[in-house]
Amino acid sequence: MPDAGFCVLELQNDEVKREISICNNKIKNFNFYGIASWGNSFLIIDKNEIICSEINKYTKSSCINPMGGNAIITNNTIYGCPNPADVHEPFGDIWWSMIGLDINDTKNVLILKNIIKNCNPAIGFANWFQEDELNSIKVINNEFINNTLNFTFYNCTEADIIWGRNTLN
């Protein structure tokens, strides 16, 4: 459950895997969560335009946060905020602002052909609650533009991810 702020799409699920498609939406002017899920969801997030406009001053926030579930994230345009390096408060020992994709404890994720711009970081990978919760994570053919950090890793490493042909600017 979110603990502060406004969440545009909030998808809560129990242990039964359920599929939700989120396609062709425009999500603009938010500063907490754009799309967030809890539980064993299977999300198909395709061709959305997700534009945050300002940094949340109170807590970690992200454009897409499929926590604990499974997701196919393709063909989305994800824009953080005009000044992604303008961090107001540290979260633990990592200084975040608006995270593009918050891949924490997510079991299986395919991140393909997205444009991620002006985020900090563009993608944050994390094992929060259990070791090796991240299972199959693939990051292929994405474009990263003007992010303060492209990737952060918490309790996991770059070697845990399958990478392919991404463009880093």
Place this chain on the structure above:
Amino acid sequence: MKKILLFSILLVLFTSCVKDEFNEPILAADSKDLVKSSSIVINVPEDYTTIQEAVNNAQDGTVIYASGTFYEYIRIENLDGIRLICKEAVLKLPDLGYYSRMVKIINCDNFEVSGFTFDCDYGQLSYIDPSLNNILSGIVTLNSSGKICNNHFKNFLR
């Protein structure tokens, strides 16, 4: 004698076929067509003035078409196959409480929400919960499956 025997055999075969036909459940394809053809279509505001009223009168598979600007929270519960489709509809906040969910979908499989504009501009609201930590969401789903497509969400700034 042979004719009688042959007739008897044919009669037994015929009756068994008829019996099987009557005992056989309706074919899946036919039943789907039946559900499709019997889906209720509700137009808002023509049939009901609010989307929630339409939902309250919906059943599994109901299609709700909405057009206009609506100031309401919508709760959809235990309805499978319900479709909420916009024809130029804007959903706005009626007020801002501690927990405010513009659309909440609970235990619904194969739902659809498409074509809406969700506008959370709360600057003009007459009531805003004084708590600093009020939580607002556009769509919340709980143990549900379906699709959320072609919507526009804006002004979710705290």
